[in-house]
Amino acid sequence: MVEYLTLNRPEVRNAFNQHVIAELTSWAWNVRERAARGEVRVVVIGGAGKMFCAGADVTWMSKTVQYTEAENLRDAAAMSAMFAAIDTLPVPVIGRVQGAALGGGAGLAAVCDVVAAAEDALFGFTEVKLGILPAVISPFALAKIGRSAARQLFLTGARFSAARAREIGLVHVVVPATELDDAVADYVQEFLTAAPEAVAAAKALIPNVWARPFSEAAPITAAAIAQRRVSHEGQEGLRAFLEKRPPRWSAGVLDTKDKK
Numbered sequence: 001m002v003e004y005l006t007l008n009r010p011e012v013r014n015a016f017n018q019h020v021i022a023e024l025t026s027w028a029w030n031v032r033e034r035a036a037r038g039e040v041r042v043v044v045i046g047g048a049g050k051m052f053c054a055g056a057d058v059t060w061m062s063k064t065v066q067y068t069e070a071e072n073l074r075d076a077a078a079m080s081a082m083f084a085a086i087d088t089l090p091v092p093v094i095g096r097v098q099g100a101a102l103g104g105g106a107g108l109a110a111v112c113d114v115v116a117a118a119e120d121a122l123f124g125f126t127e128v129k130l131g132i133l134p135a136v137i138s139p140f141a142l143a144k145i146g147r148s149a150a151r152q153l154f155l156t157g158a159r160f161s162a163a164r165a166r167e168i169g170l171v172h173v174v175v176p177a178t179e180l181d182d183a184v185a186d187y188v189q190e191f192l193t194a195a196p197e198a199v200a201a202a203k204a205l206i207p208n209v210w211a212r213p214f215s216e217a218a219p220i221t222a223a224a225i226a227q228r229r230v231s232h233e234g235q236e237g238l239r240a241f242l243e244k245r246p247p248r249w250s251a252g253v254l255d256t257k258d259k260k
């Protein structure tokens, strides 16, 4: 029901190389299949040890100088496909950030739906400090933080606090490190009270509507709600509310909580 993914290269602060990228991509495709069978409802992504993720593996990237241009392009495309595979998972993805989320690590936070961070965690789009740039993660990061913060943070490469990350929309909840697991558990519970197909439809609707003028978005939104109202889940949810009982998908949890 709840899928926990832990990046597990703490000796390099969970930096990812081509092997990790391949593993994460096939994991995401596998989650997609299991979600379609109703076996996964929520994903939690975290990092082992002191840090969430230090981004792309600098040792690996430094070796790519020996690659041909075609090999470098193939590698970068694979990284882009990994972020896209996670970004478009049809289930909610929660990021659990302790320590630091830098470079591609901040990109990984950007493809999560909800990010809970420890109050002493550091974030940064640090690539320009290394003479490179936050290219592959930019579509995902921009969608979260917008152009203004991107111009400040992509161009300085400066590290910033969890509080600032929340201010720009990269993070949603900031708590003391000792309360991080509770914050994640709260969100897991919250998602489990939401109808899985409705959640998938809502998640898919956001990028679809965001990229369009209203005249194009309006018929898409009307079709989406019309379809959900008559769906099995829609009917069950509306009936359950009127009958004052939990809907069947919520495993006995009544949705009465208001989120801050």
Ligand code: COA
Pocket: 011, 012, 013, 015, 050, 051, 054, 055, 056, 057, 058, 059, 100, 102, 103, 104, 126, 127, 130
């Ligand atoms: N790629 C490869 N190795 C990395 C790495 C990365 N992105 N980030 C950290 N490491 C390695 C370090 O080289 C070090 O290896 P060593 O033990 O062989 O010396 C080990 O992880 C621990 O790093 P260290 O800096 O000693 O740990 P720390 O806990 O004091 O600080 C970070 C951790 C993540 C804050 C710091 O390592 C850092 O700033 N890393 C660069 C992150 C970055 O800019 N990423 C963007 C890449 S595009």
